[in-house]
Amino acid sequence: xxRISFDAVAQVFDRTRGLPKGVMKQLLEVLTEELLKYxxxxxxxxxxxxxxxxxxxxxxxxxxxxISKKMISVAKDKGTINLLRGDVCFLxxxxxxxxxxxxxxxxxxxxxxxxxxxxxxxVTSKVLVSTIHEDRNPLRDAYNCLLESHGYESPRRGKPxxxxxxxxxxxxxxxxxxxxxDVDQTLAHMSERAYSHQxxxxxxxxxxxxxxxxxxxxxxxxxxxxxxxxWNMDDIRAYCERAID
Numbered sequence: 001x002x003r004i005s006f007d008a009v010a011q012v013f014d015r016t017r018g019l020p021k022g023v024m025k026q027l028l029e030v031l032t033e034e035l036l037k038y039x040x041x042x043x044x045x046x047x048x049x050x051x052x053x054x055x056x057x058x059x060x061x062x063x064x065x066x067i068s069k070k071m072i073s074v075a076k077d078k079g080t081i082n083l084l085r086g087d088v089c090f091l092x093x094x095x096x097x098x099x100x101x102x103x104x105x106x107x108x109x110x111x112x113x114x115x116x117x118x119x120x121x122x123v124t125s126k127v128l129v130s131t132i133h134e135d136r137n138p139l140r141d142a143y144n145c146l147l148e149s150h151g152y153e154s155p156r157r158g159k160p161x162x163x164x165x166x167x168x169x170x171x172x173x174x175x176x177x178x179x180x181x182d183v184d185q186t187l188a189h190m191s192e193r194a195y196s197h198q199x200x201x202x203x204x205x206x207x208x209x210x211x212x213x214x215x216x217x218x219x220x221x222x223x224x225x226x227x228x229x230x231w232n233m234d235d236i237r238a239y240c241e242r243a244i245d
Contacts, residue, residue: 003067003087004109004157006047009194010070013048016194017105023177023226027131028054030176030228034129035060038099044088044120045106049075052102056081063098065091089115096125101233103130108160109196114243116158121236127171128236132162134175134225139186139217140197146209147201154197165229168239174228183220187213 006013035041039061043052046064048071055062063082066072072083086092089112101124110116120128144154191210193199198206
């Protein structure tokens, strides 16, 4: 199965995905508190190290793995250590090597959801932790609807982390913060084709859809809520045992 590498957007990834500084600070404070009892942490799909680096700075033993060579390079440039290039469906670690695993905005990129969860739960003993956006993205939804009106479907891959809670009940769901999204800024990022759901769309079609999105949404703001989900890894393993690929 072809993997989705973020090599093409490694240099703009943080600029186009970053949280407001105050929200990121709140998130890291809660994440630190939740992980205090765990020694070793796997950051599955570590990307540019935006979670691995601050957690390492706080003294956590974090190992990051990512399919993208250039994303790992950006993470290294920040001073992130213990980085490996690899596939979360084939993790090069022994059973239950880690106490906890982070999984942020990666599962929706992987069609073989069960394979990814089996591997993550194989190498992790205690918990799986993920940040989630609690609200739907109206720009993403409108983009997909407009694509369909032009005869294209947005790629269907895996399930995002927030949908995993419908398959496996989490131990805890923690609300972190609410914040405003600047639509014009997001539209500018989409015009750069910064998001993976745009990459397979023909350029002419993307331009038409973006023009229609700007007419509908320019100048608006919408609210997004950020949360944290924590699963018992035994529950993830039990799901993987009964799930059909």
